[in-house]
Amino acid sequence: MTKINNSLHLSGASFQAVYQLSCATEQAACLAEEICIEQTIEFPKALVKRQDIKEQIPGRLVSLTTTSETSHEVTIEYPIEVAGNELPQLLNVLMGNTSLKPGIRLQSFALTPEQYENFKGPRFGRKGLRDLLNAPQRPLVCTALKPMGNSPKELADLAYQFALGGIDIIKDDHGLSNQPFCTFEHRVEQCCAAVQRAVKQTGKSCLYFPNITAPVDKIHDRTIFAKQAGAGGCVISPGLIGLDTMRILAHDDTLSLPILSHPALMGSFTVNAYSGIAHGALYGQIGRLAGADATIFPSYGGRFSTSKTECRDLVEGTARKMGQIKKSFPIPAGGLSFSRIPELIRFYGNDVILLIGGDLHRHGPDLVANCREFVRKVLDIRLV
Amino acid sequence: MTKINNSLHLSGASFQAVYQLSCATEQAACLAEEICIEQTIEFPKALVKRQDIKEQIPGRLVSLTTTSETSHEVTIEYPIEVAGNELPQLLNVLMGNTSLKPGIRLQSFALTPEQYENFKGPRFGRKGLRDLLNAPQRPLVCTALKPMGNSPKELADLAYQFALGGIDIIKDDHGLSNQPFCTFEHRVEQCCAAVQRAVKQTGKSCLYFPNITAPVDKIHDRTIFAKQAGAGGCVISPGLIGLDTMRILAHDDTLSLPILSHPALMGSFTVNAYSGIAHGALYGQIGRLAGADATIFPSYGGRFSTSKTECRDLVEGTARKMGQIKKSFPIPAGGLSFSRIPELIRFYGNDVILLIGGDLHRHGPDLVANCREFVRKVLDIRLV
Numbered sequence: 001m002t003k004i005n006n007s008l009h010l011s012g013a014s015f016q017a018v019y020q021l022s023c024a025t026e027q028a029a030c031l032a033e034e035i036c037i038e039q040t041i042e043f044p045k046a047l048v049k050r051q052d053i054k055e056q057i058p059g060r061l062v063s064l065t066t067t068s069e070t071s072h073e074v075t076i077e078y079p080i081e082v083a084g085n086e087l088p089q090l091l092n093v094l095m096g097n098t099s100l101k102p103g104i105r106l107q108s109f110a111l112t113p114e115q116y117e118n119f120k121g122p123r124f125g126r127k128g129l130r131d132l133l134n135a136p137q138r139p140l141v142c143t144a145l146k147p148m149g150n151s152p153k154e155l156a157d158l159a160y161q162f163a164l165g166g167i168d169i170i171k172d173d174h175g176l177s178n179q180p181f182c183t184f185e186h187r188v189e190q191c192c193a194a195v196q197r198a199v200k201q202t203g204k205s206c207l208y209f210p211n212i213t214a215p216v217d218k219i220h221d222r223t224i225f226a227k228q229a230g231a232g233g234c235v236i237s238p239g240l241i242g243l244d245t246m247r248i249l250a251h252d253d254t255l256s257l258p259i260l261s262h263p264a265l266m267g268s269f270t271v272n273a274y275s276g277i278a279h280g281a282l283y284g285q286i287g288r289l290a291g292a293d294a295t296i297f298p299s300y301g302g303r304f305s306t307s308k309t310e311c312r313d314l315v316e317g318t319a320r321k322m323g324q325i326k327k328s329f330p331i332p333a334g335g336l337s338f339s340r341i342p343e344l345i346r347f348y349g350n351d352v353i354l355l356i357g358g359d360l361h362r363h364g365p366d367l368v369a370n371c372r373e374f375v376r377k378v379l380d381i382r383l384v
Numbered sequence: 385m386t387k388i389n390n391s392l393h394l395s396g397a398s399f400q401a402v403y404q405l406s407c408a409t410e411q412a413a414c415l416a417e418e419i420c421i422e423q424t425i426e427f428p429k430a431l432v433k434r435q436d437i438k439e440q441i442p443g444r445l446v447s448l449t450t451t452s453e454t455s456h457e458v459t460i461e462y463p464i465e466v467a468g469n470e471l472p473q474l475l476n477v478l479m480g481n482t483s484l485k486p487g488i489r490l491q492s493f494a495l496t497p498e499q500y501e502n503f504k505g506p507r508f509g510r511k512g513l514r515d516l517l518n519a520p521q522r523p524l525v526c527t528a529l530k531p532m533g534n535s536p537k538e539l540a541d542l543a544y545q546f547a548l549g550g551i552d553i554i555k556d557d558h559g560l561s562n563q564p565f566c567t568f569e570h571r572v573e574q575c576c577a578a579v580q581r582a583v584k585q586t587g588k589s590c591l592y593f594p595n596i597t598a599p600v601d602k603i604h605d606r607t608i609f610a611k612q613a614g615a616g617g618c619v620i621s622p623g624l625i626g627l628d629t630m631r632i633l634a635h636d637d638t639l640s641l642p643i644l645s646h647p648a649l650m651g652s653f654t655v656n657a658y659s660g661i662a663h664g665a666l667y668g669q670i671g672r673l674a675g676a677d678a679t680i681f682p683s684y685g686g687r688f689s690t691s692k693t694e695c696r697d698l699v700e701g702t703a704r705k706m707g708q709i710k711k712s713f714p715i716p717a718g719g720l721s722f723s724r725i726p727e728l729i730r731f732y733g734n735d736v737i738l739l740i741g742g743d744l745h746r747h748g749p750d751l752v753a754n755c756r757e758f759v760r761k762v763l764d765i766r767l768v
Contacts, residue, residue: 008533008565034687041531042557044742053533081564082532086599088624089561092648096558096624100651100688100718147425148466149392149437173426174480177473180465181392215470216600216628240472240480242626244600264476267484268660269652276652303418304484334484358428 008052014077015111016062017094021072022103022274028072032061035074035104038097040082057082073107080111085118087244087289095277106277108317109285116323120251122293124258125326126351129293132232132258133168133205138382139345140353141166141374142331143360145191146173152182156190158367163198163206165371169353170195171235172211174262184214184222192230207232209260212249213240223255233258233293239265243290250291260331261292271305279310284317288328294353299332301340308347315348329353338363341377350383392436398461399495400446401478405456406487406658412456416445419458419488422481424466441466457491464495469502471628471673479661490661492701493669500707504635506677508642509710510735513677516616516642517552517589522766523729524737525550525758526715527744529575530557536566540574542751547582547590549755553737554579555619556595558646568598568606576614591616593644596633597624607639617642617677623649627674634675644715645676655689663694668701672712678737683716685724692731699732713737722747725761734766 021031036059037045048054062075083090095106122128130136143162145155155176162170170191178184188210195208210226212219212234219241223234234257238246250259263283269276270283277286283295295318298304300311311332318328332348333355344354356374363370405415420443421429432438446459467474479490506512514520527546529539539560546554554575562568572594579592594610596603596618603625607618618641622630634643647667653660654667661670667679679702682688684695695716702712716732717739728738740758747754 010565040559041533042559042741043531044746047742047745048531048533050533053531057531057533082559084561084563086561088597088599088621089559091624092559092561092597092621096621096648097651099623099649100647100655100682102655102689147427147432147437147441149425149432149434149441175424175426175466175473175476177468177470177476179468181394213472213476215472215632216626217632237472237476237480239483240475240628242600242629244624245626245629248599248601263484264480265483267481268479271484271486271659272656275655298484305486357426358431361431362428 008056010056010079010081013080013112013114015080015083015109015115016075016077017109018073018075018107020105020107021074022070023072025066025069025072028064028066028074029061031104032064032074032076035059035098036061036076039093040078042097080115083115087119087247091243091286099276102275105273105275106281108278108281111323113323116325119289119325120291121288121325122259122291122328123250123256124293126329128326129258129329132207135168137350139350139378140168140329141378142169142171142353142355143167143371144171144173144355144357145176146357148173148175148179149181152186152190155182155187156194159191159208160194160198161367162371163195164202165368166202166204166375167206167371169207169209169233171209171260174211174213174235174237174264176211177214185225188226188229188231196230209233209235211235213237216241216245219245219249223249223257227255227257231257233260235260235262237262237264238287238290239263243286246292247290258293259291261287261295263297270310279306279314280317280320283314284328285320285322288318288322288325292328294329294331296331296333296355298334299336299344302333303335311347331355333357338374338377342381345378345381345383354378392440394440394463394465397464397496397498399464399467399493399499400459400461401493402457402459402491404489404491404662405458406454407456409450409453409456412448412450412458413445415488416448416458416460419443419482420445420460423477424462426481464499467499469499471503471631475627475670483660486659489657489659490665492662492665495707497707500709503673503709504675505672505709506643506675506712507634507640508677510713512710513642513713516591519552521734523734523762524552524713525762526553526555526737526739527551528555528557528739528741529560530741532557532559532563533565536570536574539566539571540578543575543592544578544582545751546755547579548586549752550586550588550759551590551755553591553593553617555593555644558595558597558619558621558648560595561598569609572610572613572615580614591642593617593619595619597621597646600625600629603629603633607633607641611639611641615641617644619644619646621646621648622671622674623647627670630676631674642677643675645671645679647681654694663690663698664701664704667698668712669704669706672702672706672709676712678713678715680715680717680739682718683720683728686717687719715739717741722758722761726765729762729765729767738762
């Protein structure tokens with residue numbers, strides 16, 4: 001084959017990704033070099049004919065820090081052009097094929113300001129959600145409509161009591177989709193109406209977030225239906241419908257509803273400390289690029305296995321400077337109890353949405369009173 | 385709250401999922417019960433007011449087999465109604481929240497015939513792809529256009545040589561998206577034309593599969609563009625755009641192109657043996673529900689870490705009886721070499737697409753001759 005000397009005309013700008021490598025010290029540099037190749041040319045370097053491709057396209061190792069005998073942090077930079085201004089291809093460069101190799105975890109990343117401008121990010125973000133709820137500073141309170149099996153009327157009764165009790169955000173359980181015993185339309189209509197009725201009584205804002213996670217070709221219609229019925233936002237599980245589909249929903253001006261992102265099916269990225277994607281990068285940074293205004297995650301101390309360090313990392317990812325991209329709200333959840341509210345607020349601070357589900361029912365026979373106590377406890381304990 | 389006695393009117397039909405649990409023997413039954421709850425009502429059972437919900441909605445443990453002190457296989461059945469005839473919700477019931485817990489791996493699943501009928505599955509499947517290539521029995525041969533950085537003209541030159549050499553399927557490297565040095569339209573136009581030119585010379589079928597993985601709102605247009613340019617199929621990375629988006633593409637009669645599924649970003653589901661989703665369930669069964677005609681995966685013995693057992697499980701998942709859903713082709717890849725062709729065909733059988741990338745270039749200076757040798761080796765060794 002004749003050697004052709006096309007110039008790549010790259011800008012020279014690059015973005016960076018930080019990976020945690022679990023391997024012996026003598027293997028770390030080699031593993032880092034494998035990432036540089038795997039995520040770009042995916043081809044034996046020696047066989048690349050064009051010198052400019054060999055020199056300019058692969059990732060480049062910026063730094064390698066050994067933190068223990070088997071743990072190393074590497075920073076790799078990639079030319080911005082390889083990510084092509086598209087979220088799927090950005091994810092591909094950050095972790096596509098490398099996800100198939102053990103011992104490599106994407107820890108965080110930093111794009112250029114120009115790259116961030118390709119993404120609108122959360123439409124509301126922390127401040128926008130606070131504005132909708134007239135709650136400029138305090139922690140927000142949230143609960144879920146469940147269990148699956150309840151009729152639309154029963155869920156609407158629950159929603160009414162929650163709203164009357166002063167809950168800020170009432171979300172569908174993420175498992176409520178469009179089941180025959182509780183269809184999407186009936187549920188959303190009745191729950192919206194119930195919350196509106198309560199809001200008229202209390203005079204206090206309350207947002208109902210139905211679960212819109214659905215076949216991708218039905219999401220737009222369901223979101224429009226929810227908006228017209230008076231929903232205040234929507235629950236999306238990007239692990240079930242794809243991060244880029246959430247991004248499109250977030251950026252659609254005709255929909256314009258805040259999005260709570262739910263981690264269903266995404267646990268496999270985070271559940272092993274030595275592979276996948278760190279909590280801050282996945283739920284924080286990537287979630288924000290994909291338009292999540294708030295991100296639900298299993299908190300430390302609940303019925304899942306997240307550590308305090310992972311929760312801290314997640315919160316950092318929701319707030320880390322990313323160009324013009326807004327901050328998102330962390331929503332610790334997963335078996336939290338009333339008794340832990342002071343501790344949770346001390347740990348997470350005021351910029352948090354506390355989601356308590358089951359324990360709100362366990363606390364006493366009067367659900368409205370339980371909600372009021374939830375709200376009061378949060379107001380008492382918020383940090384000043 | 386007044387007790388309301390709505391009847392659930394469930395059909396009584398259920399589907400089954402098999403999970404591998406990694407825990408002490410005395411914890412296995414308890415962990416299985418946690419899955420039954422977590423994947424359905426996600427609510428403390430004691431607090432569920434309606435007896436019919438408590439009895440009928442949660443998953444039910446069908447069997448528990450202890451295979452070692454720390455390894456147990458459980459089969460759980462779920463009422464078909466909880467999955468609501470939608471792929472995202474089916475995935476949610478199979479593994480949604482449970483993905484967040486360590487020590488649980490989805491091994492396989494079996495739906496009812498009626499549930500399978502909700503899915504069209506692969507449009508072509510093994511037989512359809514063989515028909516397109518006039519290759520009723522032998523293993524198929526495939527290679528990839530790379531490296532990233534090459535111009536459309538250079539990639540088209542490669543495609544021409546591959547097609548002239550008798551390759552059945554020429555696919556874009558999955559990292560070729562829409563980069564400034566090689567835009568989607570230019571690449572696809574030139575590669576399609578090059579393959580058509582070669583086919584006229586050889587008289588032998590050859591299909592070019594451009595990479596269509598793109599922002600979800602651009603996928604339809606790019607697929608139409610590719611089809612009109614004469615593409616023979618498309619490469620989709622469902623980990624980057626979502627499984628349900630691939631399903632929609634597969635089922636769209638106006639597109640009607642075979643789909644090669646690429647595992648980018650899906651490795652985190654399979655890379656740890658004690659969590660996530662087994663190869664057969666993910667790349668085989670779920671891939672087929674989402675319409676993949678063929679599924680690329682890193683084979684044992686390549687540059688990734690897949691074991692022979694995992695590869696065997698994957699192949700079983702591509703062929704397992706699933707109602708009317710067609711079988712898909714396994715495409716072992718990831719650093720395979722010429723010298724391994726006999727061994728690979730003995731292991732995978734004739735119903736395989738062998739994908740050799742880098743080694744096709746390494747084998748000798750004449751790429752057309754290398755392709756011819758690849759094809760000849762496969763014809764010599766195919767099982768009769």
